[in-house]
Amino acid sequence: MSRTRVVVTGLGTTSPVGGDVPSTWDALVAGRSGIRTLTEDWAEELPVKIAGRAAVEPTEVLERVRARRLDRSSQFAMVAAIEAWRDSGLADAQERGELDGERTGVAMASGIGGVNTLLDNYDVLKEKGPRRVSPLAVPMLMPNAPAANISLLVGARAAVNTPVSACASGNEGIALAIDQIRLGRADIVVAGGTEAAIHPLPMAAFANMMALSKNPGDPTTVSRPWDTARDGFVLGEGAGVLVLESEEHARARGARIYAEVLGAGITADAHDIAQPDPAGRGGSRAIVRALHEAGIEPRDVAHVNAHATSTPQGDIAEGLMLHATLGAHATEVVVTSTKSMTGHLLGGAGALEAIATVLALHHRTSPPTINLDDQDPQVELDIATKARDLPLGDIAALNNSFGFGGANVAVVFGSV
Numbered sequence: 001m002s003r004t005r006v007v008v009t010g011l012g013t014t015s016p017v018g019g020d021v022p023s024t025w026d027a028l029v030a031g032r033s034g035i036r037t038l039t040e041d042w043a044e045e046l047p048v049k050i051a052g053r054a055a056v057e058p059t060e061v062l063e064r065v066r067a068r069r070l071d072r073s074s075q076f077a078m079v080a081a082i083e084a085w086r087d088s089g090l091a092d093a094q095e096r097g098e099l100d101g102e103r104t105g106v107a108m109a110s111g112i113g114g115v116n117t118l119l120d121n122y123d124v125l126k127e128k129g130p131r132r133v134s135p136l137a138v139p140m141l142m143p144n145a146p147a148a149n150i151s152l153l154v155g156a157r158a159a160v161n162t163p164v165s166a167c168a169s170g171n172e173g174i175a176l177a178i179d180q181i182r183l184g185r186a187d188i189v190v191a192g193g194t195e196a197a198i199h200p201l202p203m204a205a206f207a208n209m210m211a212l213s214k215n216p217g218d219p220t221t222v223s224r225p226w227d228t229a230r231d232g233f234v235l236g237e238g239a240g241v242l243v244l245e246s247e248e249h250a251r252a253r254g255a256r257i258y259a260e261v262l263g264a265g266i267t268a269d270a271h272d273i274a275q276p277d278p279a280g281r282g283g284s285r286a287i288v289r290a291l292h293e294a295g296i297e298p299r300d301v302a303h304v305n306a307h308a309t310s311t312p313q314g315d316i317a318e319g320l321m322l323h324a325t326l327g328a329h330a331t332e333v334v335v336t337s338t339k340s341m342t343g344h345l346l347g348g349a350g351a352l353e354a355i356a357t358v359l360a361l362h363h364r365t366s367p368p369t370i371n372l373d374d375q376d377p378q379v380e381l382d383i384a385t386k387a388r389d390l391p392l393g394d395i396a397a398l399n400n401s402f403g404f405g406g407a408n409v410a411v412v413f414g415s416v
Helices: 021-030 041-045 064-068 072-088 090-095 115-128 137-141 145-154 166-182 200-208 247-252 281-294 312-332 346-363
Strands: 006-014 104-110 188-195 238-246 259-268 301-305 334-336 396-403 407-414
Touching: 006 021, 006 072, 006 166, 006 247, 006 346, 021 346, 041 200, 072 090, 072 104, 072 115, 072 145, 072 188, 072 238, 104 145, 104 166, 104 346, 115 137, 115 200, 137 145, 145 188, 166 188, 166 238, 166 259, 166 346, 166 396, 166 407, 188 346, 238 247, 238 346, 259 281, 259 346, 281 312, 281 396, 281 407, 301 312, 301 346, 312 396, 346 396, 346 407
Parallel strands: 104 188, 301 334, 301 396
Antiparallel strands: 006 238, 006 259, 188 238, 259 407, 396 407
């Protein structure tokens, strides 16, 4: 594969803490939680009644007709993609007829897909019969619907892909985008992940498998990565989108560059369908591969946006991974988990956290991990509990994502 340099030129998101990139970043740096008590009637019957609802409803942003033709997961993806596309300056180029769609691709991930559309239409089928099922149900519920709709938005006629690797999906979309550009298949790839699974069935299923926190306290304090009182993750929703380009293409059009994407590593555990390898060996290999592809040493890493979901086993395993891959330098890296504020966006998590990682490099600031009152002694890391300055000069940052099925993805970004 070529050593084509890949850069980030556009960012877009809608999340539990903000409806766009500026509001999301401000909330993350300030340590504001987006976790709330659910107010829907169906939530009353669930053992878990909190989640990270999107701060801004996508129907407040999208045109009414467009929104009605999209599952909630695709609505989030479109909101984030529109922002990222405009932020990159490519929307203007497209309007001027200067965009080559043959060299533009999409890699938009989802862990679960259009679950709201699927389950809602099944309810209609049972209650009202097959003739009342929406004729748009399949194009709305299919996992590649977010990617397909983004391709229509930007006129992408290169590969339009949908990685589905549970909670590693969003980061895998970014890794796939790097490959597409370095293989010469595209100059531009709109990449990221989305998820909208705050629905009674997924929530009941996660709760019954003991994955969700059942802490009855203040919802804003329940997601607590690495804390001794952690007892599971909090479900979030939203999307993150990055516009990636070859550096040559970006500089030729005078684009603003946030960061460089240095490399990625993808591995699998082959250990358990839901639990991580307790020694973190699969994740460690993903980090090693990412560093190798990036061509950097552990000492070059100044910041880690960790996967750290607030589960008892997963948080410890990730700490072991960082020590195994960064060695003695592991305790000198500023580590954070923005899931303490956003909850866990499943297939959208890696992309939202990639945006936080890119902005941490861009602004030389690490967002904090909130709710860390008593750090687990088994996790020997320098975890930021308030916003922290990052070093000047050339530095790198690591974004980790791990998912059910043993999926592991690590992406390394570099400052510019």
